[in-house]
Amino acid sequence: MxxxxxxxxPGLAAxxxxxxxxLGPDLRAGLAVAAVAIPVGIAYAELAGFRPEVxxxxxxxxxxxxxxFGSSRQLVLGPDAATCAVIASAVAPLAAGDGAAYAAxxxxxxxxxxxICILARxxxxxxxxxxxxxPILIxxxxxxxxxxxxGQLAKITRIEAEGDHVLHATFDLVVRLGETHPPTLLIALxxxxxxxxxxxxxPAFPAAVLAMAGAALAVFLLGLDLSGVKTLGVVPAGLPGVMLVRLDPDALAALVPAAGGLAxxxxxSMMLTSRSFASKNGYEVDPDKDFAALGAANVVSALTxxxxxSGADSRTAMADAAGGRTHAAALVAAVAVALVLMFLTAPLRYVPVAALGAVLVMAGLSLVDLATLRLIARADRTEAVISLLATLGVVVLGATQGILVAVVLALLRFLHISARPRVEILGRVAGMPxxxxxxxxxxxxxxHGLVIFRFNGPLVFFNAGHFRHALMAATSAEQGAPKAVIxxxxxxxxxxxxxxxxxxxxxxxxxxxxxALVGAGRQTEWRNWMVTHGFNPDGIVMHPTLRHAVKALAAADTDHADADDTKVS
Incomplete structure (x- = not known):
């Protein structure tokens, strides 16, 4: 059992x-996570197009x-910037402004x-x-x-910018900056x-909590909602019931690819976070189990x-920094948020949307990782270009299509590395074995008279032509025809x-x-493989090592020279 x-x-077993x-460290960590999760959850709900209680x-x-179901002791799941952006990008065109359809x-x-996540497990x-x-994920x-x-500029200026695309809407907003609503902008600032x-x-206090509380207090004391400052309004109290999710056949064609990309x-991104904290705390996570755990979390979220x-890196970092040791910290955070939902939703009505926009802008800026991009550019300019293309794909095409761009870039990079392995011609260096x-x-x-050819990769159907071309070019480039290729x-x-x-x-x-074509290394493995498959190209002599192959060819060359000398004498 x-x-x-x-x-x-694994989480339940632990x-x-x-x-x-x-218990003490997990209680403190859970409350700290809840303090961050509440304002961030409300802000990300706004980003995804939902009411704050969702x-x-x-x-x-x-x-x-x-x-x-999860294997990470520190990982905290919840609304995530990338996930919410993808949701809005995938669902908004299908819902066509219908709130009920959007939720469904x-x-x-x-x-x-x-x-999809559970099947993947x-x-x-x-x-x-x-x-x-x-680079692609960055x-x-x-x-x-x-x-x-x-996307938040409209919220902090209260300009109803026109345009279906974020770039179009931003251009329209910049043109109409004179229409900015001063009280809304002041709240955001x-x-x-x-x-x-x-x-x-x-630094130990959740900044988003302070910003939302301060802005809500300003609205309440100064009556800014009567001056046109938009607020969240009444937030229903209580926990949600379980609902039956109905699959819309007409929407499946659009939602299944989006769900696959989202998964x-x-x-x-979740595994990057969980692995880094698992390494820091000296344990291992199981990717397959965590795939199922992510799937279970999404199914439960849909039903409630x-x-x-997805994995929330900021809340996971908070759990770790506050000393959280086990999965119990996440349970404490869940209970704390549930208590807020049941008894403390009344003050949320005064939270201005502009403050949420400011929280999301800060969250967005925290995602920008130019330092890592600079490191990538120093290490490999091609990888840096690929990273920038992934960024451009999201900004120009949207989050959903941006996933497709990221996947295509990953496939192309994999094919390029696999189909064009590095080819090297080897030799001796004085003083180095x-x-x-x-x-x-x-x-x-x-x-002398030898070409030692190294192909740094498997020899399979998609790179066999590259192998042939590179090897034949190496023999042609040699001054005078070589006696053998190793x-x-x-x-x-x-x-x-x-x-x-x-x-x-x-x-x-x-x-x-x-x-002559001579092989060196993997002698037993190659011999067994060829015998098993009944394939033995004529003339390919196998040697255990490069050194052995060079020595054997040199000896054969000497024997041949000696035989010629004997004939002459």
């Missing part, structure tokens, strides 16, 4: 073995689901996302955690950040000031009037049928020119 729990519900010593619903039950379609999207697709490279999140910041001051003077991006959720690339060592010299097989981790036929074709072509 215990083994089954660890396999299917909670059943809970230590009393962890954002709070999404901070309660998904937390409980992950605490039961969002629940359907969360349910589909959850189902059974297909053992946890390896997808590494699918989106760091670029995607930078694009989301820019979109969020631009005050919220910015409170968050900046709080970050410097009270991929949510899971990838919430929307799609072994063989080294001629291109990296000016003093390296190739053994193929370093250690980096060649896999060979498919196309690769074998390519080897045979190259061997035959070289033999016609009087050049």
């Amino acid at each position: 215990r083994e089954a729990l660890r396999r299917w519900a 909670l059943l073995a809970y230590r009393r010593a962890d 954002g709070l619903y999404s901070c309660v039950f998904p937390l409980v689901a992950y605490a039961i 379609l969002s629940a359907e999207l969360a349910l589909l996302t959850g189902i 059974f297909l053992r697709l946890g390896v997808l955690a590494d699918f989106l490279s760091k 670029g995607f999140l930078n694009g989301i950040a820019i979109t969020i910041v631009l 005050g919220a910015f000031g409170l968050m900046i001051a709080s970050g410097r003077l009270l 991929l991006v949510s899971f990838t 009037h919430g929307f799609a959720v 072994g063989f080294h690339a001629l291109s990296r060592h000016e003093s390296a010299t190739a053994p 193929l370093d097989l250690l980096p060649v981790t896999e060979v498919d049928v196309t690769g074998l036929f390519t080897l045979k074709e190259v061997s035959d072509a070289l033999r016609q020119r009087g050049i």
Whole structure:
């Protein structure tokens, strides 16, 4: 029973073995997480196009689901900037301004996302955690950040900008800046000031809480809502009931791809967060189990009037900084948010929308990671360009299409790396043992009459042509025809049928020119593989190491020279 729990519900298994010593730190961490989750949940609900209570619903039950099924002790799930941007981008065109349809379609999207995540767990697709490279993910999140910041300008100026696209709306807003509503702008500027001051003077205090509380107090005391400052209005008290999510067949064609993209991006970013905190605290997380846990959290959110959720890095960081040790911290946070929903929603009516816009602008700016982008550019300019393309895809095409751009970029990068592995010609360097690339060592010299060829990747159907072209070019570039080509097989981790036929074709072509093709490394593995598959290209002699191959060829050359001398004498 215990083994089954660890396999299917690792969080619950850990909670059943809970230590009393962890209770105090988990209580403090849970309350700290709730203090951040409440304002952020309300702000992200606004970003996704929901009423504030929906954002709070999404901070309660998904937390409980992950605490039961997840493997990370610190990870906190909830509304996330990227997730909310994708929801708005995917659902708004389908709902066409109908609030009820918007809520129903969002629940359907969360349910589909959850189902896809659970199916991915059974297909053992946890390896997808590494699918989106760091540059692509950074670029995607930078694009989301820019979109969020631009999207909040209308809230902090109260200009009803026109335009279906965020760039069009931003241009229209800039043209109409003279229509800015001064009290609304002052509230937003005050919220910015409170968050900046709080970050410097009270770093342990949630800045968003201070900004929303201060702005709400200003509205209440000064009657700013009567001056045209838009507020949240009445927020219904109580917890949501369970609802049956109806799948709309007409919307499935649009929602399934969006759900797939949402599952991929949510899971990838979530695993980056959970792995970093697991490494810091000295334990491992299981990607496959966490895929299922993310799916369970989204299904539960859909059934309880919430929307799609993901790993929340800021709230996870808060849980860790406050000393949270186990999944119980997330349960404490969920209970705290639930208590606010039941008994403390009345003051939320005075929270101005402009303050929420300011909170989202600060959240968006915190997502911008120019420092990492600069590091990427120093390491590899191509990767930096790919990161910028991912950013551009989100800003120009929107969050949903931006996911597609990120996936296509990831596939193209993978194909480029796999289809064009690095090719090196090796030689000796004085004072250094072994063989080294001629291109990296000016003093390296190739053994006389030999080409030592290294292909740094598997030899399979999509790179076999590159292998053939590079090897034949290496023999043509040699001053005078080489006597032999030694193929370093250690980096060649896999060979498919196309690769074998390519080897045979190259061997035959070289033999016609009087050049032998010799293999070095993986001798036993290659021999067994070829015997198993009944394939043995003529003329390819195998040696255990490069050194052995060079020595054997040198000895054969000496024997041949001696035989010629004997004939002459």
